[in-house]
Structures are given as C-alpha cells and as structure tokens.
Amino acid sequence: MPETKMKMSVTHINNIQDQILQSIKTLSPEKQQQVLEFVQSLQRDSLFQKWDNITDTEAQTLQNEFSEEDINLSESVMSDYLSHLEQEDNR
Numbered sequence: 536m537p538e539t540k541m542k543m544s545v546t547h548i549n550n551i552q553d554q555i556l557q558s559i560k561t562l563s564p565e566k567q568q569q570v571l572e573f574v575q576s577l578q579r580d581s582l583f584q585k586w587d588n589i590t591d592t593e594a595q596t597l598q599n600e601f602s603e604e605d606i607n608l609s610e611s612v613m614s615d616y617l618s619h620l621e622q623e624d625n626r
Contacts, residue, residue: 559570
C-alpha cells in the first residue's frame with residue numbers, strides 16, 4: 536500500500552512541475568529571469584542549511600581538508616611568484 540502512495544505522490548509532483556513550467560513559459564523574459572534568480576537563491580539557501588546542519592566534527596574535518604588544499608595551492612603559486620616579479624621588473 537505505501538508503494539502506491541509513493542507512486543501517486545511522484546505523479547502528483549510531476550503534474551505540479553508540468554504546471555509550473557507551463558506557467559513560467561507564459562511569463563515575459565524579464566519575469567522568467569526573476570523566477571530563475573529566485574530558484575537559484577532557494578538552491579543556495581538549501582546548501583547553507585545543509586552546512587548549518589552538519590556536526591562540529593564534520594565541519595572541522597572539512598575545514599582541515601580545505602586548509603591543507605589551500606596551503607598546498609599557496610605554496611605552489613608562491614614558488615613561481617618570485618620569478619614572475621623578476622620578469623615584471625625586467626620589462
């Protein structure tokens with residue numbers, strides 16, 4: 536029985552999506568742009584909510600991972616930086 540409800544729910548969602556798309560198509564390009572920007576803001580907000588919902592341990596693990604990547608990137612750029620400065624001085 537729950538499987539049938541799930542299929543009905545998916546069908547219902549698909550119908551709603553179709554109705555929304557049809558409605559958006561009737562809007563002016565400017566209004567369509569506003570709808571797009573609104574949807575993008577919802578997606579961004581969703582990502583922030585996901586970040587806010589992770590544990591402190593998960594957040595620290597991610598920060599450590601990106602910190603290491605940032606250091607490696609900075610070090611690789613800095614090794615070429617002096618030579619770039621010297622080339623600029625010679626111009």
